[in-house]
Amino acid sequence: MKRRGAFRFPWRTRSTIGADVRAELEFHLAMRTDELMLRGMSEREAREEAEREFGDRKFTERYCERMDLGGDRAERWRSWWDGLWRDLRVTARAWRLHPSFAMVVIATLGLAVGANTAVFGVLDSVLLRRLPFPRADRLVTVDELNMRIGLARSDIAVAEYLDWVARQRSFTGIAVHALESLTYAGGPVPVLLAGRKVSANFFDVFGVRAALGRTFVAGEDRGVHRVVVLANGAWRRLFGADPEIVGRQIILGGNPYTVVGVLPPEFTFPGLTPRDFFVPADLSAAMADVNRARKFHFLHGFARLRDGVSVEEARAELTGIARAIERENPGVGDGHLVTVMPLEQALVGGVRSTILSLMGAAAFVLLIAAATLGNLALTRALLRRREFAVRAALGASRGRLARVTVTEGVVLAVFGGALGIAFARLGTPALLSLYPSAIPPSFEVHVSGAAVAFGLAAAAGAGIAIGLVPAIDSARHDLAFALGNNARDGGFGRMQTRARSALVTAQIALAMVLLVGASLLVRTVVRLQSLELGFEPEHVSFVWLPLSGQRYREPEAVARFWRTLADRLRREPTIDAAGVAGTLPLTGGSGASLAIEGRPNTEPLPEIRYSTFSPGLARTIGVPIVAGRDFDESDRAGGRGVVLVNESAARKFWPNASPIGARVRLGPDPSEPWSEVVGVIGDYRQEQLDAPPPPLAVTMYQQDTWSSMLITVRSKQPPASLQATIAGAVHELDPALAVGAPTRLGAMVAGELGQRRFATSVLLGFGLVALVLAVLGVYGVVAYSVASRQRELGVRLALGAFPRQLVAGVLAYGARMAAIGLSLGAVAAVFLTRFLAGLLYEVQPLDVATFVIAGLVLGAATAAACWLPARRAAAVDPVIAIRAE
Amino acid sequence: MRPAVEILQGTVDVLILRALAWEPMHGYAISRWIRERSNEVLAVEGAALYQGLHRLERKRWVASTWGASENNRRAKFYELTAEGRRQLRSETTAWRTYSSAVTRVLEPA
Numbered sequence: 001m002k003r004r005g006a007f008r009f010p011w012r013t014r015s016t017i018g019a020d021v022r023a024e025l026e027f028h029l030a031m032r033t034d035e036l037m038l039r040g041m042s043e044r045e046a047r048e049e050a051e052r053e054f055g056d057r058k059f060t061e062r063y064c065e066r067m068d069l070g071g072d073r074a075e076r077w078r079s080w081w082d083g084l085w086r087d088l089r090v091t092a093r094a095w096r097l098h099p100s101f102a103m104v105v106i107a108t109l110g111l112a113v114g115a116n117t118a119v120f121g122v123l124d125s126v127l128l129r130r131l132p133f134p135r136a137d138r139l140v141t142v143d144e145l146n147m148r149i150g151l152a153r154s155d156i157a158v159a160e161y162l163d164w165v166a167r168q169r170s171f172t173g174i175a176v177h178a179l180e181s182l183t184y185a186g187g188p189v190p191v192l193l194a195g196r197k198v199s200a201n202f203f204d205v206f207g208v209r210a211a212l213g214r215t216f217v218a219g220e221d222r223g224v225h226r227v228v229v230l231a232n233g234a235w236r237r238l239f240g241a242d243p244e245i246v247g248r249q250i251i252l253g254g255n256p257y258t259v260v261g262v263l264p265p266e267f268t269f270p271g272l273t274p275r276d277f278f279v280p281a282d283l284s285a286a287m288a289d290v291n292r293a294r295k296f297h298f299l300h301g302f303a304r305l306r307d308g309v310s311v312e313e314a315r316a317e318l319t320g321i322a323r324a325i326e327r328e329n330p331g332v333g334d335g336h337l338v339t340v341m342p343l344e345q346a347l348v349g350g351v352r353s354t355i356l357s358l359m360g361a362a363a364f365v366l367l368i369a370a371a372t373l374g375n376l377a378l379t380r381a382l383l384r385r386r387e388f389a390v391r392a393a394l395g396a397s398r399g400r401l402a403r404v405t406v407t408e409g410v411v412l413a414v415f416g417g418a419l420g421i422a423f424a425r426l427g428t429p430a431l432l433s434l435y436p437s438a439i440p441p442s443f444e445v446h447v448s449g450a451a452v453a454f455g456l457a458a459a460a461g462a463g464i465a466i467g468l469v470p471a472i473d474s475a476r477h478d479l480a481f482a483l484g485n486n487a488r489d490g491g492f493g494r495m496q497t498r499a500r501s502a503l504v505t506a507q508i509a510l511a512m513v514l515l516v517g518a519s520l521l522v523r524t525v526v527r528l529q530s531l532e533l534g535f536e537p538e539h540v541s542f543v544w545l546p547l548s549g550q551r552y553r554e555p556e557a558v559a560r561f562w563r564t565l566a567d568r569l570r571r572e573p574t575i576d577a578a579g580v581a582g583t584l585p586l587t588g589g590s591g592a593s594l595a596i597e598g599r600p601n602t603e604p605l606p607e608i609r610y611s612t613f614s615p616g617l618a619r620t621i622g623v624p625i626v627a628g629r630d631f632d633e634s635d636r637a638g639g640r641g642v643v644l645v646n647e648s649a650a651r652k653f654w655p656n657a658s659p660i661g662a663r664v665r666l667g668p669d670p671s672e673p674w675s676e677v678v679g680v681i682g683d684y685r686q687e688q689l690d691a692p693p694p695p696l697a698v699t700m701y702q703q704d705t706w707s708s709m710l711i712t713v714r715s716k717q718p719p720a721s722l723q724a725t726i727a728g729a730v731h732e733l734d735p736a737l738a739v740g741a742p743t744r745l746g747a748m749v750a751g752e753l754g755q756r757r758f759a760t761s762v763l764l765g766f767g768l769v770a771l772v773l774a775v776l777g778v779y780g781v782v783a784y785s786v787a788s789r790q791r792e793l794g795v796r797l798a799l800g801a802f803p804r805q806l807v808a809g810v811l812a813y814g815a816r817m818a819a820i821g822l823s824l825g826a827v828a829a830v831f832l833t834r835f836l837a838g839l840l841y842e843v844q845p846l847d848v849a850t851f852v853i854a855g856l857v858l859g860a861a862t863a864a865a866c867w868l869p870a871r872r873a874a875a876v877d878p879v880i881a882i883r884a885e
Numbered sequence: 886m887r888p889a890v891e892i893l894q895g896t897v898d899v900l901i902l903r904a905l906a907w908e909p910m911h912g913y914a915i916s917r918w919i920r921e922r923s924n925e926v927l928a929v930e931g932a933a934l935y936q937g938l939h940r941l942e943r944k945r946w947v948a949s950t951w952g953a954s955e956n957n958r959r960a961k962f963y964e965l966t967a968e969g970r971r972q973l974r975s976e977t978t979a980w981r982t983y984s985s986a987v988t989r990v991l992e993p994a
Binding site: 023024025027028029030032055057059060063067070071 | 930932935938945954960961
């Protein structure tokens with residue numbers, strides 16, 4: 001009786017089990033029948049007796065079948081686990097012997113998965129998140145489309161807004177807001193809080209209810225209502241989450257405000273800086289001044305579309321209303337149309353295309369990595385052909401062999417994926433901290449669960465693919481042949497070589513696309529950084545200081561404050577130059593209408609950007625006086641009005657003469673006296689770095705008093721002590737004012753470029769990775785080709801070929817792959833670079849020079865990769881090659 | 886044939902194991918062996934026997950293979966596994982303990 005082990009193979013189907021059981025029971029009955037017949041019974045009697053003796057046959061059959069099925073299933077599981085364990089041990093042993101394969105695969109997977117997970121994390125955090133408002137897809141932004149200064153999202157005037165509200169039917173509500181900063185004096189030191197003044201329906205439009213107390217009620221935006229709604233963060237930070245806060249009075253900007261509500265923590269505007277408080281805007285006061293009601297633009301709007309109304313229809317309706325307003329107010333309303341945009345688009349805006357481009361690039365890196373891994377897998381499959389042949393001869397099925405390699409692939413994928421996710425988790429915050437302005441503020445980017453899942457899925461896919469390649473390969477070839485001595489070469493190598501060459505060509509093509517994209521961005525950034533700014537940001541810092549409260553009601557008091565402060569700061573030994581300005585480059589701008597004496601000055605008046613400076617401020621920020629003179633302190637308040645203009649204004653409004661001595665009036669009030677242009681300052685870039693400097697007029701700070709200005713200093717002091725110095729000077733004059741941390745102008749300039757520089761760095765990184773992988777790929781394929789043809793090369797040398805002919809052959813092989821790859825890559829790049837168009841500056845997406853350079857770099861790298869194997873080909877010793885196996 | 890004594894399920898199992906301790910047998914041979922060994926007192930009917938055999942196989946205490954019987958019929962042979970042997974030892978010990986305890990209790994004073 002031969003004994004068999006516990007290994008059950010193959011598995012039985014249900015019907016087989018049933019048949020087996022019935023046969024077994026039938027045998028028993030037959031035996032018993034025979035025995036009974038021996039005792040003298042007839043066959044029929046014996047059979048009946050045997051069946052009666054047996055018992056419940058039906059039940060027994062079912063019972064036995066059930067047992068057997070369960071047993072088979074359990075056996076299957078056990079065998080599977082054993083096999084898995086065995087495969088893992090085999091894998092571990094293989095890696096101990098040849099660690100380089102595993103290391104390269106894990107490193108490559110780590111890079112590719114890490115890149116994809118990181119970018120997907122950004123995508124998920126920024127583009128895929130939902131706004132925290134009910135039915136947020138009905139929310140839109142409403143701004144003025146200002147045709148005169150060419151700004152798509154310009155500020156709205158109060159009268160304009162109220163007209164829209166009265167006449168529109170597309171929205172369930174339009175709300176407006178403007179920025180407001182007030183000093184809060186309730187803590188140990190006065191603190192400047194950033195907030196908004198809003199229309200009474202602001203929170204209703206968004207559908208936000210207060211977490212404590214209430215939001216605003218209708219009518220609180222007409223007349224003076226000193227009520228305030230706090231943001232959740234401010235409530236926690238400043239008031240310790242006091243549950244009794246509603247109804248208390250707090251001092252803001254020198255005035256008592258009653259807290260009527262606290263907002264829930266989810267109410268943030270992703271994409272806009274967080275604000276601490278909300279107060280109602282006083283729309284009646286703005287309407288009371290006829291001049292300002294329609295001409296002073298400072299509001300931005302949000303609205304909620306009615307059901308069934310599309311963004312386009314709303315925009316068309318408001319544009320119609322705007323044109324009606326134009327007709328009713330000839331000259332004033334001209335060129336003020338409407339922009340309506342979905343809220344999500346407005347918040348995310350330009351960064352969407354950046355993120356999508358990066359996602360595309362990351363996908364490319366993944367593809368390149370997949371090609372590399374595919375090649376590695378094919379190589380390894382070749383090396384293991386003999387091993388698989390032996391296994392197959394010993395009885396392993398194809399599926400069994402596949403499982404070995406797939407197991408290995410999955411283990412590699414797990415390690416590689418884990419490494420990649422670790423990269424992504426650590427690297428993403430680090431990278432973003434280098435480029436803080438890359439993503440719109442208050443988007444919290446973290447590598448979310450979705451991103452991790454994405455990364456794991458990518459890794460798993462790669463791992464299984466790697467595992468299947470050798471299995472497919474071994475399935476295709478006659479393994480018995482592989483057992484022979486010719487396992488290394490032979491005709492089977494050719495198909496494999498073609499597959500590998502194709503993969504490498506694909507890698508080169510993908511790398512080409514990435515390099516072209518990266519080069520375009522690099523050129524853009526270089527161009528932007530060498531832009532003529534027109535000012536010198538080095539060592540210049542500024543602090544924004546609003547003056548509010550009883551003391552600063554009169555313009556003279558404000559003017560005196562600024563003058564004393566400027567003097568005081570100039571006396572500080574650590575400060576090289578100081579002054580105050582209304583606006584600085586990149587801090588946003590103001591516009592005013594311009595009338596010139598002696599000209600017709602019919603409405604509509606031209607608009608000009610404008611600011612106000614103290615004497616010497618131009619020099620402080622490095623802007624030259626190109627004609628005339630700067631302000632000085634002899635230009636007093638109440639004296640003859642003086643104004644500076646920039647070169648751009650001079651060219652536009654006085655094309656044939658010098659503007660010095662011309663008299664102008666800025667602003668809507670025709671009763672204002674004329675001011676004289678005393679100097680021309682150099683052009684400098686104002687609100688945007690990549691737009692040419694617009695015309696600018698600058699008034700003298702003593703004559704045009706702004707109650708909030710930018711204290712500007714040039715100093716080599718570090719920021720912390722600089723803040724102390726400035727705060728000290730301010731508090732000497734008024735201890736109740738809050739002084740925030742100074743902002744470095746240089747940082748603002750760098751920040752402007754932030755998004756582009758971020759995208760450039762990332763794309764450049766991807767491009768370099770792609771280059772390295774492609775080079776490695778070329779090297780691998782060419783080196784293998786040379787190594788596997790040793791005998792052939794040796795024979796050719798022995799027959800008299802020159803070494804350099806062999807070298808040429810190898811190089812030609814590499815060059816062919818490179819040529820096809822570069823061409824394919826260039827064609828693909830032609831189609832794909834248009835997606836970068838939004839980021840480029842003065843560089844065309846189809847810039848020929850960039851394509852050529854990228855191609856040359858990649859071509860040179862490929863050539864270098866071929867060089868070593870080519871030399872080895874030439875160095876083959878024919879005798880050894882022919883003799884060896 | 887004298888009527889057989891009712892046998893409990895657990896006992897059937899241990900009897901089967903004991904039968905197989907000698908040598909691999911098919912189901913009919915096991916029932917014959919038990920009958921002979923018990924002097925015709927115990928007769929395991931077919932239903933209980935085969936339920937027991939398959940149950941034991943599920944527990945991996947016995948293993949089965951198809952083979953040829955002594956008269957060349959196709960029959961399923963069972964044999965003890967190492968685990969089955971261990972089980973037989975412990976069950977035998979437990980049975981001995983149990984039966985001697987019952988005997989002691991039933992003894993008059």
